[in-house]
Amino acid sequence: MAVTKIWKIKHSFAAPLKYIENEEKTANPKAAENYQMLDDVIEYAAREDKTEQKFFVSSLNCDREHARDEFLLTKKRFDKEDGIACFHAYQSFAEENLSPEEAHEIGIAFAEEMWGDRFQVVIATHLNTCHVHNHFIVNSVSFLDGKKYHDSRAAYRRMREVSDRLCREHGLSVIEHPEGKGGSYYLNQLERAGMPTRYNVARQAIDEAISRSVNMEEFRHEMKMMGYHYQFSPSRRYWTITPAGWDRPIRLYRLGAEYTEERIRQRVYENDISIRERRLAKAAYYPNRYNLRRRVDRIMGRSGLEKLYLRYCYELGYLPKYNQKPARLHPLLREDLLKCEMYSQQARLLCRNGIETEADLLLHMEKIRRRSKEILQQRQDLQRLVRRKTASEDEKTQAKEEIANLSGQLKNLRKEMRLCENIMERSHQLEDRLAAVDRDRDERKRVRER
Numbered sequence: 001m002a003v004t005k006i007w008k009i010k011h012s013f014a015a016p017l018k019y020i021e022n023e024e025k026t027a028n029p030k031a032a033e034n035y036q037m038l039d040d041v042i043e044y045a046a047r048e049d050k051t052e053q054k055f056f057v058s059s060l061n062c063d064r065e066h067a068r069d070e071f072l073l074t075k076k077r078f079d080k081e082d083g084i085a086c087f088h089a090y091q092s093f094a095e096e097n098l099s100p101e102e103a104h105e106i107g108i109a110f111a112e113e114m115w116g117d118r119f120q121v122v123i124a125t126h127l128n129t130c131h132v133h134n135h136f137i138v139n140s141v142s143f144l145d146g147k148k149y150h151d152s153r154a155a156y157r158r159m160r161e162v163s164d165r166l167c168r169e170h171g172l173s174v175i176e177h178p179e180g181k182g183g184s185y186y187l188n189q190l191e192r193a194g195m196p197t198r199y200n201v202a203r204q205a206i207d208e209a210i211s212r213s214v215n216m217e218e219f220r221h222e223m224k225m226m227g228y229h230y231q232f233s234p235s236r237r238y239w240t241i242t243p244a245g246w247d248r249p250i251r252l253y254r255l256g257a258e259y260t261e262e263r264i265r266q267r268v269y270e271n272d273i274s275i276r277e278r279r280l281a282k283a284a285y286y287p288n289r290y291n292l293r294r295r296v297d298r299i300m301g302r303s304g305l306e307k308l309y310l311r312y313c314y315e316l317g318y319l320p321k322y323n324q325k326p327a328r329l330h331p332l333l334r335e336d337l338l339k340c341e342m343y344s345q346q347a348r349l350l351c352r353n354g355i356e357t358e359a360d361l362l363l364h365m366e367k368i369r370r371r372s373k374e375i376l377q378q379r380q381d382l383q384r385l386v387r388r389k390t391a392s393e394d395e396k397t398q399a400k401e402e403i404a405n406l407s408g409q410l411k412n413l414r415k416e417m418r419l420c421e422n423i424m425e426r427s428h429q430l431e432d433r434l435a436a437v438d439r440d441r442d443e444r445k446r447v448r449e450r
Contacts, residue, residue, distance in 0.1 A: 004159045006089035006151060008140075056104045056125035060116045061143055067122050071139045074120060078146030086140050087149060091163055092133035095172055100125050100132055106166050107134035113162050118142040119149060202228075202241060203255050210264065214271045219264070227330070232261075239264075304356030305427060309347035312430050315437070316340050330437050346419050358424065365420045372413045379406045 062070040075081045091110060093103060104125040111121045120139040125132060140148050164174045209222035216232070223230050227244035239261050240249035252259045258267070315333055336343070355361050382399045385391055391399075 060121040062120040089136040103132040
């Protein structure tokens with residue numbers, strides 16, 4: 001089994017080339033010859049402690065010892081010296097007993113099939129970890145036609161396919177149905193911290209739909225009522241759901257073992273028939289209605305931007321207290337769950353300064369600019385005082401304390417300015433989103449009353 005990845009290097013290929021040929025990662029205790037160090041650009045990429053004294057460093061369409069210069073010559077030849085310098089890719093193997101020779105052979109075959117017909121490539125096999133792995137530095141400009149390498153989803157998918165095929169040919173294991181974690185490292189960290197993300201909100205919605213269903217028809221109905229589009233056709237390879245407001249569907253197996261097609265069916269059919277009675281009883285229950293003033297009534301009594309942002313925070317579950325239930329949140333608002341704190345700060349700013357209209361907001365932004373300019377001038381005067389040789393130590397100490405205080409004020413003003421700019425930019429989007437929520441609720445109410 002081999003894991004592959006590729007990313008772009010924007011500024012220079014010196015560091016990645018030095019990294020993959022790092023001699024501390026390629027050192028070979030069996031090698032009798034002392035290979036001459038490459039130039040500074042390639043040296044770090046092929047250090048001997050990683051690549052066995054460059055015995056496991058190869059190249060395609062260029063000379064290994066002068067790869068940096070040949071990369072540059074190709075770029076100069078086609079006048080494409082700006083932008084992405086190169087691409088850095090790796091191929092890591094799970095098998096611990098894989099020999100460096102075989103891993104390097106697979107790496108060369110992989111590079112030849114992926115890039116060998118058009119691009120210059122340096123290949124290095126690293127032995128400094130418990131898993132042997134290959135690194136590849138690919139010139140961003142083709143020596144054949146001068147076109148740049150395009151890193152797309154299709155190209156990455158081909159990387160995985162080529163790598164898996166080569167692993168099979170060498171008798172190595174391959175993940176037939178990769179589950180992965182889904183999403184980026186940032187989203188995975190948010191999920192670990194319990195923050196709402198696209199995936200864990202979908203899990204909560206599925207759990208709630210399962211808890212109310214005793215057959216698959218009811219499960220589909222519950223998912224639809226929560227605003228999810230679904231594809232549960234038996235002719236499809238994977239079941240998918242698409243949250244409202246999203247174009248890209250989620251494959252359910254990516255959500256975990258409890259959300260595969262088989263497991264969802266099991267969980268639904270394991271439910272007791274009594275949950276249907278409880279659901280119907282809940283739908284028919286009409287509580288006593290008292291004419292009491294609620295938090296939402298006080299919010300709706302305001303006007304302008306204050307009302308807009310206070311209501312948006314209320315809809316997101318930030319008011320009257322931070323008590324979010326993402327699965328019950330309106331689908332059009334779920335993507336803004338991660339921005340609750342920002343919207344709350346903006347609402348407090350609007351209420352604190354009595355800002356109701358865009359004109360009020362522009363006036364407040366102008367006040368912030370004037371105050372920031374005054375503080376900058378005061379800080380510059382104090383900085384000149386600190387540098388003055390004739391000033392006493394007490395004067396300098398007091399000036400430094402005032403500079404620190406002014407810097408804190410300036411930081412707060414800049415933060416407030418960013419909030420104002422965001423309000424100016426996004427307020428119309430929030431209005432449109434809330435209007436869509438109201439229209440959807442009115443439509444659902446009419447459907448229920450029929």
